[in-house]
Amino acid sequence: MSLKNTPAHYGTVMVAIHWLVAFVVFGLFALGAWMVDLTYYSEWYKTGPDIHRSVGVLLFFLMLFRVVWKFANTGPRPVPSHKRWETVAAHAAHGVLYVLLFIAMVSGYLISTADGSAISVFGWFDVPSVTGQIKGMEDVAGSVHYWSTLGILILAVIHALGALKHHFLDRDETLTRMLGH
Numbered sequence: 001m002s003l004k005n006t007p008a009h010y011g012t013v014m015v016a017i018h019w020l021v022a023f024v025v026f027g028l029f030a031l032g033a034w035m036v037d038l039t040y041y042s043e044w045y046k047t048g049p050d051i052h053r054s055v056g057v058l059l060f061f062l063m064l065f066r067v068v069w070k071f072a073n074t075g076p077r078p079v080p081s082h083k084r085w086e087t088v089a090a091h092a093a094h095g096v097l098y099v100l101l102f103i104a105m106v107s108g109y110l111i112s113t114a115d116g117s118a119i120s121v122f123g124w125f126d127v128p129s130v131t132g133q134i135k136g137m138e139d140v141a142g143s144v145h146y147w148s149t150l151g152i153l154i155l156a157v158i159h160a161l162g163a164l165k166h167h168f169l170d171r172d173e174t175l176t177r178m179l180g181h
């Protein structure tokens with residue numbers, strides 16, 4: 001398997017990024033859902049959000065790389081048995097997923113930096129606030145973050161169900177192309 005995409009399959013880099021992003025996104029969603037109910041006296045009250053923010057910033061950089069890699073490498077040709085609407089729907093869903101991911105990451109950043117503070121990424125480096133203090137920004141950004149992450153989750157489940165439909169019902173190579181085969 002090559003690092004780059006071929007006309008028939010995704011390359012190792014895109015396959016690895018796809019599954020890493022999927023794992024991280026579902027992990028961040030679970031962590032985010034869990035940490036909103038933490039009380040001040042929980043030992044995870046500060047640690048959970050710190051991990052969530054740090055992983056979110058790293059995901060942002062991974063997604064930037066993914067976009068560059070995607071444009072530098074043409075993807076595989078559509079599977080010949082796919083109907084035109086399936087190909088269009090898949091491209092549209094991928095585009096919406098990318099947009100929602102960036103909206104979620106930027107809104108998460110804005111929540112965390114609304115008071116003018118930086119985000120420390122595991123103590124390795126800091127991402128400074130570019131807005132300074134903006135009253136109420138964390139509330140607006142919080143709503144955007146909530147709805148965009150919910151949209152990501154719903155669309156990712158539909159995406160996975162579509163891949164499973166292609167694999168088990170249509171018996172085509174849609175899923176195996178992203179499994180590294």
